[in-house]
Amino acid sequence: MLTPMRAIWSGSITFGLVNVPVKAYSAAKKHDISFHQVHDADGGRIRYQRRCEVCGKKIDYEHIDKAYEDGEQTVVLTDEDFASLPEAQNDEIEVVQFVPSDQIDPIMFGKSYFLEPQGKSPKSYLLLRQALGDTDRTAVVTFALRQKTRLGALRVQDDVLVLQAMYWADEVREVDFPATRSQAKIGTKEKKLAAALVDQFASDFTPEEFEDTYQVELHKLVDAKLEQGESLDTAATFGDVTEESEGEDAEVIDLMQALKASLDKKRGGRKTAAKGSRSTSGTKTSASQRSDSKPSGSKTSSSKASGGRKTGAKKSGSSGGSDASGKSGKKPAKSAKSSATSGEKSGSRRRKSA
Structure with missing residues (x-):
């Protein structure tokens, strides 16, 4: 039996003059056991409280704003300030490019979302799905979610459109490990042994065969x-x-x-x-x-x-x-x-x- 899902976002995909109404659902969930913190002496629950360092009072979430500190001064931003930003109310997933799927480095991928077709007719949804499948391309999109403008990839999984959040280019770190530039020579026998070892483990990927043994x-x-x-x-x-x-x-x-x-x-x-x-x-x-x-x-x-x-x-x-x-x-x-x-x-x- 499928677990009921709750939509976290609703809007539409736009490419050219085509508009595809959709709802977004988180594509994955964690299976980890949730723990509380307790006092080791008597088992009492440990709770954390939000207290103001000026007045010492406990503060509810509704009275908490966000602030940015530049070292000498602090700027406070309210919910109204965030809502006033032009992109905050954007409910469109805008297609900006259709690119070959192998050109996107997997390191850029983040969280995934299933997109469900909305409206009286799913024809535009089916059309976009068919176009992506026939051309073997991925749609690069921009969208806003939780007061942030995001980059994403739109692709097809089985019969469903999947929106995969991506990191911006400047968010992916550049690394330079000296050891990777080593001129150490790898012998022919070593290469053959490595290839033979890889051959022994060669298989098709079957994710359902893997189990989180620690959680078990x-x-x-x-x-x-x-x-x-x-x-x-x-x-x-x-x-x-x-x-x-x-x-x-x-x-x-x-x-x-x-x-x-x-x-x-x-x-x-x-x-x-x-x-x-x-x-x-x-x-x-x-x-x-x-x-x-x-x-x-x-x-x-x-x-x-x-x-x-x-x-x-x-x-x-x-x-x-x-x-x-x-x-x-x-x-x-x-x-x-x-x-x-x-x-x-x-x-x-x-x-x-x-």
């Missing part, structure tokens, strides 16, 4: 941690907060309340044991107890479930496993449990002696 292993690692219960309460640590409580102080208070409630539930509300644990193990103990002090063996199982692959994390020593950042979150919980038990035993001895 990362998914396995995340799934293994979820299955073994090595997770945090999303509502307590990742939940969205309101504008009124989005400040750093409010977030710390909410997290501390969740930790204290978890400790009280785990220890049956015994304040004496709770105080003894906090004084012994500190913040990291509280964060680990919030996850109900799962056995440290679960991390070992997690490591086995992930196929024993090295994930780049540091070993956590005697705890038997580590999280994705290489920091152990279970060892403090163990010390907290022992301190709580010792606190209960000492209290029991005092009661007996009394």
Whole structure:
């Protein structure tokens, strides 16, 4: 089943007097896992805030303008300033050249967009597609997208017109590596061996056969941690907060309340044991107890479930496993449990002696 796409731009292709109404869609998407940043001690979400360095207030996007600094002075440009530029409202993809396809260096290519025909009749779209296919040429175009004038290439892929953004000529760097001008001689045998090696790997390009193995292993690692219960309460640590409580102080208070409630539930509300644990193990103990002090063996199982692959994390020593950042979150919980038990035993001895 095809994934629904959202158009990011609508306008028309123009070449001569021909007008082709189209909508543009991003041709590619990333498959990487998205991560949040959290505090390694308690798993609390790390948030970044936009604060003014003059008044110290937190600023919303609607009150943020862009500025250019030349070293001594700063010029502020508002949304109205950008909208006043002639090219800002241009909704045309203007064809300026039809060139042989092999004349465009692939290093100039950027992001690609699928173009969908619009209007009552797609005849002009089909005509342009046919012309490009018959002549084996690529249309060099100019267009405006997100307040920028861009250079692009218009070509055919299967039955669809594809707009491929291109770098401007002055954006492509010129390089001069001294080693590339070396006069080192390459022998005949070396050439033959190299040619034979290339011949062994010769094949037609089949992109679907390639797989992002890093992301596959990362998914396995995340799934293994979820299955073994090595997770945090999303509502307590990742939940969205309101504008009124989005400040750093409010977030710390909410997290501390969740930790204290978890400790009280785990220890049956015994304040004496709770105080003894906090004084012994500190913040990291509280964060680990919030996850109900799962056995440290679960991390070992997690490591086995992930196929024993090295994930780049540091070993956590005697705890038997580590999280994705290489920091152990279970060892403090163990010390907290022992301190709580010792606190209960000492209290029991005092009661007996009394």
